[in-house]
Structure formats: C-alpha cells, structure tokens
Amino acid sequence: MNWVAVALTEDVPPGVVIPSRIEDTDLAIWCTPSGRYHAWSDRCPHRGMRLSHGFVRGDTLACIYHGWQYNEEGACDYIPAHPKLTPPDTICVPTYTCTEAGGVIWVSLNKTDSALPALGGRKPVRSLPINLSANDLAAHFGAEDYTTIAVVSDHDVLIAVQPCTDNACMAHVLASPDKDRTTVSRWLEDLRATLEGMPS
Amino acid sequence: MTATIDNHWYPVAMISGIQAPRETLLLGKKITVGRERGTCWVKDASGNALPTVERFGHLWTSPGQPNRDLFTIPEADSPGRRLVDVGSVKVKCSPLRAVENFLDIAHFPFVHTDILGAEPHTEVDRYDVKIREEVDEVWATKVKFFQPQAAKSAEGGITTEYMYRVPAPTCSVLYKTCPPRPGEWDVITLFVQPLTDEWCEVWPWMALYDDDSTMSEMVSFQQLIFMQDRSILENQLPRKLPLDPGMEVPTQADMTSVAYRRWLKKIGYTYGAQLVAA
Numbered sequence: 001m002n003w004v005a006v007a008l009t010e011d012v013p014p015g016v017v018i019p020s021r022i023e024d025t026d027l028a029i030w031c032t033p034s035g036r037y038h039a040w041s042d043r044c045p046h047r048g049m050r051l052s053h054g055f056v057r058g059d060t061l062a063c064i065y066h067g068w069q070y071n072e073e074g075a076c077d078y079i080p081a082h083p084k085l086t087p088p089d090t091i092c093v094p095t096y097t098c099t100e101a102g103g104v105i106w107v108s109l110n111k112t113d114s115a116l117p118a119l120g121g122r123k124p125v126r127s128l129p130i131n132l133s134a135n136d137l138a139a140h141f142g143a144e145d146y147t148t149i150a151v152v153s154d155h156d157v158l159i160a161v162q163p164c165t166d167n168a169c170m171a172h173v174l175a176s177p178d179k180d181r182t183t184v185s186r187w188l189e190d191l192r193a194t195l196e197g198m199p200s
Numbered sequence: 201m202t203a204t205i206d207n208h209w210y211p212v213a214m215i216s217g218i219q220a221p222r223e224t225l226l227l228g229k230k231i232t233v234g235r236e237r238g239t240c241w242v243k244d245a246s247g248n249a250l251p252t253v254e255r256f257g258h259l260w261t262s263p264g265q266p267n268r269d270l271f272t273i274p275e276a277d278s279p280g281r282r283l284v285d286v287g288s289v290k291v292k293c294s295p296l297r298a299v300e301n302f303l304d305i306a307h308f309p310f311v312h313t314d315i316l317g318a319e320p321h322t323e324v325d326r327y328d329v330k331i332r333e334e335v336d337e338v339w340a341t342k343v344k345f346f347q348p349q350a351a352k353s354a355e356g357g358i359t360t361e362y363m364y365r366v367p368a369p370t371c372s373v374l375y376k377t378c379p380p381r382p383g384e385w386d387v388i389t390l391f392v393q394p395l396t397d398e399w400c401e402v403w404p405w406m407a408l409y410d411d412d413s414t415m416s417e418m419v420s421f422q423q424l425i426f427m428q429d430r431s432i433l434e435n436q437l438p439r440k441l442p443l444d445p446g447m448e449v450p451t452q453a454d455m456t457s458v459a460y461r462r463w464l465k466k467i468g469y470t471y472g473a474q475l476v477a478a
C-alpha cells in the first residue's frame with residue numbers, strides 16, 4: 001500500500017493533533033505551528049497513552065498523561081518529571097512518511113518512491129466516514145486500488161479512500177473548484193445512504 | 201483461573217448501596233450480591249455462597265479460598281475522621297492499569313491541572329520504594345509534590361507528602377498530608393473490582409479529617425478526579441498492563457509502578473497483565 005489520504009488539511013490546522021488510522025495502525029496526525037504535518041504511531045512509549053489526546057507545544061507534540069515532549073523526528077526531548085534530564089535517544093515514537101498535497105494529508109506506512117496521486121486540480125470538499133470496507137467501496141466503483149478513485153459523475157468527483165477497519169472507511173472527497181460544495185456534499189451523503197443500505 | 205488469582209479478596213459493592221440483589225462480574229464470572237436482614241451475601245453462578253467480609257464500607261468476596269484475612273487500615277479507625285463512600289466508576293481498562301495510575305504522581309499537572317498539580321511544578325524528587333517482604337506489600341514513602349489544591353479542605357498551594365501502599369493486587373491505599381491537621385494523614389483508597397481482565401469497577405473510599413466540607417462536596421471533588429483519570433485509562437494501549445520490561449519506558453519517577461509490576465510478577469498475579477511484548 002502506498003499513499004493513503006488520512007485527513008484534509010483544513011481539518012488539521014497548525015497546532016492541532018487528531019487521531020486517525022490505516023487498517024490496524026493507529027495514527028496521531030499533527031501540524032506544527034508553522035504548518036508541517038506529521039503522522040506517528042498513536043502510542044506514547046512511556047505508558048502507552050494515545051498521543052492523539054496530547055497537545056502541540058511549539059514544534060513538539062506533548063503527551064497528555066505526563067507531558068513528555070517529542071520533537072519533529074519523534075524523539076523525546078523533554079520529561080517534565082525530570083526537567084534537568086536529557087532523555088536518552090532510545091525513547092522515540094515510530095514515525096511514518098507524511099506530506100501535504102492539494103489540501104490533503106497523505107501518509108505512507110512504508111518507505112515509498114511512488115508519486116502522489118494526481119488530483120487533476122480538484123479541491124477538497126469534505127471527509128465522510130462510511131460503514132463499508134475500503135475494498136467494498138472501491139469495488140462499487142469498479143476500481144481495484146482504493147487509495148484514490150476518480151468517479152466520473154455529474155460532479156466530476158474524486159474520492160480518496162482511507163481504509164480504517166474491516167467494515168469502515170473514510171471518504172475524502174475532492175471536486176473541481178467550480179463545483180458547488182453544498183451540492184457535492186449532499187450527493188456524497190446520498191451515496192453513503194445508498195451504499196450503507198446495500199446488502200453486502 | 202489459577203488459585204493465585206482466585207484466592208484474593210475483591211470489593212464487589214458499597215454496603216450502603218446494596219438494595220435488591222444485583223448481578224455483577226468478578227474475574228469474568230457472573231456473581232450476585234444482595235443483603236437480607238442486615239447481612240450481605242454473594243453467590244456464584246451456580247448459587248453457591250461465596251465467603252464475605254464487610255470492611256471499609258464495602259463488601260468483599262473471593263471466588264477461591266483466601267489464605268489470609270483481608271488487609272486492615274488501622275489509621276482509618278482513629279476518631280474524628282469522616283468516612284466517605286465515593287460510589288463507583290466503571291472503566292474500560294485492566295484493573296492493574298487502574299491501580300498503577302493511582303500510584304502515579306507525575307501526571308498531576310497534566311491530568312488534574314490546577315487541582316493536584318500545575319506547571320511549572322512538574323519535577324518528581326526521588327522517593328523510597330520497597331516491597332515489604334514480611335507483609336508482602338508494596339510501599340512508597342517520602343513522596344513529595346507541589347499541589348495547587350491538594351484536597352477540598354486545602355487553601356492555596358502546598359507541598360504535599362504522600363505514602364502509597366499496595367496491600368493486594370487490585371487495591372491501593374494512599375496516605376496524604378492532611379491540611380487541617382499537620383502530623384496526621386488523610387487516607388484515600390482505591391479498591392478495584394476486576395469485572396474482566398480489560399474492564400473494572402473502581403470503588404474509591406476515604407477516611408478524612410475535614411470538618412468544613414459537606415459530604416457531597418467531598419464526593420464530587422473525588423469524582424471529578426476519577427473522571428479525569430478515566431479519560432486516560434480508557435486510552436492507553438494496550439488495555440492490559442505490560443509486566444515485562446521493553447514495551448514501555450519508565451523513569452525514576454515511576455519507581456512505584458516498576459515495583460508494583462515486579463511484585464505482581466513475583467506473586468504470579470497475571471489477571472489483566474500482558475506478559476509478552478506484542
């Protein structure tokens with residue numbers, strides 16, 4: 001699996017951290033105050049707390065449980081219980097390749113050389129959770145690869161699908177700038193109602 | 201289930217709260233708790249009576265054959281204390297995670313912000329921890345921490361001294377500087393009922409010197425604290441407590457937790473524990 005859309009940039013403004021997941025991998029997605037995105041394992045090495053419940057402080061992500069701070073490389077650089085201690089290099093959070101393009105945050109769980117999906121100038125409309133596996137959603141559109149699906153429809157919509165669990169995925173939807181967002185958004189909700197109502 | 205786990209005493213109800221017979225879980229098995237003519241009883245799924253002890257305002261039982269009496273807290277018997285039944289909170293985590301969180305002070309500034317701790321007062325000084333072999337309990341002493349509002353009865357920030365005691369695998373007793381009575385200790389306990397290995401019911405109980413606060417003020421203060429802890433406990437991964445080193449990284453501030461994990465391993469208490477790194 002290569003690039004997977006995990007969120008729209010407008011939903012992760014600078015200084016914010018959110019939870020996300022790609023199949024069995026729980027992720028904390030966060031944005032530094034100056035706008036750099038990171039995708040990390042959502043588990044603090046100290047006592048296992050979800051980092052997505054933490055907070056961004058300067059260019060670090062801090063865990064909500066004991067305030068340990070991790071720099072942009074995922075290395076722990078401050079332990080509040082021991083302010084004078086330089087934490088050993090061994091304390092670090094697993095990080096994943098993460099970048100922003102076209103208003104979408106993309107993550108690759110493996111090292112990758114592949115190009116980011118082409119969006120054809122479309123702009124993000126919204127993200128919508130759907131109770132259907134990513135594969136079932138892709139199959140509905142006759143696609144094999146579910147990471148990006150161009151849907152030819154009245155709205156010229158592109159859906160980037162994020163596989164979450166065996167029966168849930170997230171649809172990140174993009175449309176041409178000249179399309180009306182409200183109309184596209186309503187179309188998407190109708191699509192979801194149809195898909196979720198279908199016997200699988 | 202091994203005898204090592206079955207033979208302990210577990211809290212299953214607050215005595216003042218027992219009315220009609222109530223079904224609950226203990227170590228993943230159904231039990232029923234009730235009271236007739238002032239006497240509490242507990243039955244297992246086949247209707248057999250289980251042993252009971254009424255102590256600290258709570259009803260205790262055991263699915264096995266306890267080889268020692270339920271622990272005591274002599275300090276709680278001294279006159280003038282108010283005994284506070286806090287009620288219960290169900291938490292989706294291992295019973296052992298709930299106890300370990302109770303033993304931890306380093307989270308105060310971040311989880312109980314402006315109540316039990318506040319930045320920049322985050323440093324945890326070295327304290328003493330040991331497993332007291334003669335009683336087979338874990339003890340941490342000389343634990344000191346700066347607190348903006350240590351108790352309902354505290355006015356303004358003070359450095360609070362604590363002692364922690366683990367007298368049973370799912371129970372902990374905290375002795376804490378008592379703001380109105382220097383030289384005495386307030387007693388706050390955490391009794392944990394293991395519903396399953398990833399779900400527990402927490403029964404806090406307190407024996408405090410506090411002549412000013414109303415009962416409901418003391419209860420709500422403690423409930424607020426536990427609600428804050430629950431938001432942590434339900435979001436730790438894995439839900440079970442890793443007993444083998446390697447999966448989580450402790451520091452000097454975690455000496456109590458390290459001793460607790462080592463002691464659980466020594467006595468073979470593995471219910472709610474994760475033994476191999478996943």
Ligand code: FES
Pocket residue numbers: 044045046047048049063064065066067068
């Ligand atoms: S669990 Fe994250 S700082 Fe302790």
Ligand SMILES: [Fe+2]
Pocket residue numbers: 301302307311312425428429
């Ligand atoms: Fe706490």
